[in-house]
Amino acid sequence: MIPYWPHPTLDLGFYTIEAFRVLVLLAIAVQFEITVRRAPGYGISRETATRLIGWAIGLGLVSAHVFDVVAYYPERLREDPFELFRVWGSLSSTGGMLGGLTGLYAVARWRGLDRRDLIAFVDVVMFALPFTLALGRLGCALQHDHLGIASTHWLAVAFPSGPRFDLGLIEFLWVAGIAGAFLWLDRGPRRPGFWLATFFALYAPVRFGIDFLRTDDATYAGLTPAQYLAMGATLGAFGWLIRTRRTAA
Numbered sequence: 001m002i003p004y005w006p007h008p009t010l011d012l013g014f015y016t017i018e019a020f021r022v023l024v025l026l027a028i029a030v031q032f033e034i035t036v037r038r039a040p041g042y043g044i045s046r047e048t049a050t051r052l053i054g055w056a057i058g059l060g061l062v063s064a065h066v067f068d069v070v071a072y073y074p075e076r077l078r079e080d081p082f083e084l085f086r087v088w089g090s091l092s093s094t095g096g097m098l099g100g101l102t103g104l105y106a107v108a109r110w111r112g113l114d115r116r117d118l119i120a121f122v123d124v125v126m127f128a129l130p131f132t133l134a135l136g137r138l139g140c141a142l143q144h145d146h147l148g149i150a151s152t153h154w155l156a157v158a159f160p161s162g163p164r165f166d167l168g169l170i171e172f173l174w175v176a177g178i179a180g181a182f183l184w185l186d187r188g189p190r191r192p193g194f195w196l197a198t199f200f201a202l203y204a205p206v207r208f209g210i211d212f213l214r215t216d217d218a219t220y221a222g223l224t225p226a227q228y229l230a231m232g233a234t235l236g237a238f239g240w241l242i243r244t245r246r247t248a249a
Contacts, residue, residue, distance in 0.1 A: 001158045002169070007143045023139035027132045028057055034128035042120040052111070052121060056104040061087060063099015068092035071225035072218045093136065094207070094226040097129075119192045126195040127186070130179040130203075137175060140168030148213035165213050171206075178202050191244050200237035204230040 008019040032053055039049035065087045069077055072092065076083045083089070104125065108118045140146050144157075148165030157166040178199065185198070208230040211217070217224045 001152065001154060001156050001163050002166075004158050004160060005142065018143070020139040020143040020145075023135050023142070027135035027139075030135060031057065031125075031128050031132040034131065035124050038124045038127065039121065042124050044117060044121050044124065048111075048113075049121065049124070052104060052108055053125065055107040056100045056125060059103030059107075060096040060100025061091070063103070064091040064093065064096030065089055067095025067098065067225070071095070074218070092226070093133065094229050098229060101125075116192070119196075123190075123193060123195040126199045127182060129199055130175045130182055134172055134176045134179050137168050137172035141166055141172050144168070146171075147215065149215055167210055167213055170210060170213075174206050175203065193240055193244060197237040197240040197244075200233040201241060204233040204237065208234070 010017040035053045036046055036049045040046060044052075066084060068090045069083055073090070101122070104122065105118065108121065113121065144159075144166055146167040147159075148167045148170075150162055150164045152163055153165070155165065155170060156163045157169065181202070182195070182198075208227050211224045211227045211230075214224065220228075
């Protein structure tokens with residue numbers, strides 16, 4: 001099994017720096033930097049890319065918290081309606097992706113981007129996403145905030161309370177693999193929408209399966225909110241890839 005590591009922190013006396021928060025901030029910086037650097041190669045100016053990715057990150061962070069509270073912890077909302085506005089609190093990665101992409105679409109259309117440029121920019125954003133998500137999930141793995149079922153599998157972590165899956169670690173390993181695959185696939189030109197569809201085709205089915213290892217997440221008809229989104233993303237991704245393959249043929 002994988003050894004247990006306590007969450008790394010640095011106590012400055014007046015403030016404690018947590019590895020999780022450092023990695024989340026680094027993930028945001030990586031998403032921003034990769035997007036802005038690659039955008040001109042897709043016909044999008046750095047200025048436009050900077051504005052759009054700023055909106056996408058901001059709306060994604062807000063959506064990540066709102067979705068987490070509404071879908072996973074509605075009891076918190078019933079007890080304290082202001083919990084919805086504490087955007088620095090708990091976050092959902094799937095809620096962040098949903099809100100970030102939806103918000104990006106709305107802002108891009110509002111700013112007058114045509115369909116071709118919009119798809120091109122979303123592709124830029126999605127190419128960067130596995131690198132961003134890997135950093136975020138590494139933070140989750142170090143903080144151990146997504147504990148799974150008890151297990152003696154070789155991927156389980158030897159927690160002091162007993163071995164079990166650390167779902168943040170499992171997802172980190174998978175999205176890090178997707179990031180490596182993206183670097184390999186980036187050796188030549190790709191059709192519009194390729195990175196968007198490929199990311200969800202690789203990520204969503206695995207995320208659907210990982211959620212069956214959770215122990216305390218809210219479920220609806222036996223599935224977590226993320227699993228419903230994962231099903232929709234999987235169908236949409238494979239549908240797009242099949243459609244573009246037929247068009248190319």
